[in-house]
Amino acid sequence: MKKEDLLMPRYRFRSILDVTAQDLCNMGAKAVGLDIDNTIAPDGTLKFIPGIKEWIRGITEAGYPLMLISNGSIFRVKTVSNYLGGVPFVHLSGKPSPRGLIKAAKRMGVDITELAMLGDQLFSDIKAANRCGAIPVRIDPIPAKSLYPHYYKWKEKRERKFIEAFEASNGYGTQRDLSDK
Secondary structure, three states: OOOHHHHOOOEEEOOHHHOOHHHHHHHOOOEEEEOOEOOOEOOOOOOOOOOHHHHHHHHHHOOOOEEEEOOOOHHHHHHHHHHOOOOOEEOOOOOOOOHHHHHHHHHHOOOHHHEEEEEOOHHHHHHHHHHHOOEEEEEOOOOOOOOOHHHHHHHHHHHHHHHHHHHHHOOOEOHHHHHOO
């Protein structure tokens, strides 16, 4: 796999709330890895997107085990887990290293190729998923003020060409959605 391909998502959604159990099925997923910062809450905050608890409940009730996979510390990730009702987690996951994803898949009892990694960053979430054969799903970052605006502006600039290339050939959603266009 070329370096550039490691940064390419297989699917893309505007919001985590747009991902349905049917989408996960269409992807071939049997479990979900979920990033925290800028995916379900603005970076470093506990201001979650409205509806995230209900989304998690719906996905897990549909039979998909779900685990938070974050580079964050035990203090942050455990706090988020507790707020979300005790969602299992892997903290200090080391993304873009795939080790946290591999650990999560093993704990959930699925093959790594059946784990959908949902996250906002190409250089960590998507790259980690591609490195180990998980399903890379890009969630557009939450449009909110970050605690680190300069870093995210720099990151957004670096990601732009990959997102534009993906969008030109794929748009949003799963392959099912794309074939309907």
